[in-house]
Amino acid sequence: KNIVGNKILLALGYQVEELLFFNPNFQGSIFQKEDFHLAKYHNDFSPKNNRKISYYSHGSWLRLENNQHIPPFNEIKMELELLEYLKNNHLFKDTDLTICLHPKEKEKDVLEKAKKYYVDIFGHNINFYFKNSYESFKEYDLGFGAFSSILFERIHCGYKKLIFNQHIKEFPLENSDFNKFIITDIQKFKSKLNLA
Numbered sequence: 001k002n003i004v005g006n007k008i009l010l011a012l013g014y015q016v017e018e019l020l021f022f023n024p025n026f027q028g029s030i031f032q033k034e035d036f037h038l039a040k041y042h043n044d045f046s047p048k049n050n051r052k053i054s055y056y057s058h059g060s061w062l063r064l065e066n067n068q069h070i071p072p073f074n075e076i077k078m079e080l081e082l083l084e085y086l087k088n089n090h091l092f093k094d095t096d097l098t099i100c101l102h103p104k105e106k107e108k109d110v111l112e113k114a115k116k117y118y119v120d121i122f123g124h125n126i127n128f129y130f131k132n133s134y135e136s137f138k139e140y141d142l143g144f145g146a147f148s149s150i151l152f153e154r155i156h157c158g159y160k161k162l163i164f165n166q167h168i169k170e171f172p173l174e175n176s177d178f179n180k181f182i183i184t185d186i187q188k189f190k191s192k193l194n195l196a
Contacts, residue, residue, distance in 0.1 A: 043158030054140035058148040059102030074167040079146035087121040
């Protein structure tokens with residue numbers, strides 16, 4: 001919102017939309033430079049109807065437990081609310097679901113605790129993805145989660161995803177195409193998931 005400078009370098013397409021929305025009279029130069037490693041994960045747009053679903057973790061339970069890297073936009077609260085809702089409503093009890101762990105959750109001294117955490121939420125009918133989460137893009141028809149940065153990268157590369165956002169009021173912008181990917185009402189999660 002508050003731009004100081006006349007040259008702006010942005011990494012994801014949606015940021016251009018935000019910049020111009022909040023600064024309609026911006027007269028500087030806008031450069032777009034994709035993070036170099038994302039280029040190899042772009043979708044080839046061939047049909048992927050394998051109906052496989054992946055959950056992308058933000059590692060909120062661990063961030064909260066260790067009181068570290070707490071972002072200022074309620075991402076922690078959103079993810080914990082989403083996971084509590086999914087647990088209480090048993091939405092994935094009969095679904096083949098894979099959890100793409102946050103890098104912090106893959107660390108040796110945390111991994112077993114992370115597995116137990118997600119089994120408690122989703123049940124024993126889940127798998128864990130241990131490779132780099134970018135590699136998962138092409139393996140899963142749909143990815144979902146609550147505001148993890150990898151979800152933005154997933155859509156940037158052309159893959160389907162759903163993001164739960166019940167607290168950040170200025171995201172997405174009112175007329176943005178990003179609204180297609182956002183779940184703002186947790187009660188509509190199941191219908192939005194089925195639609196996707």
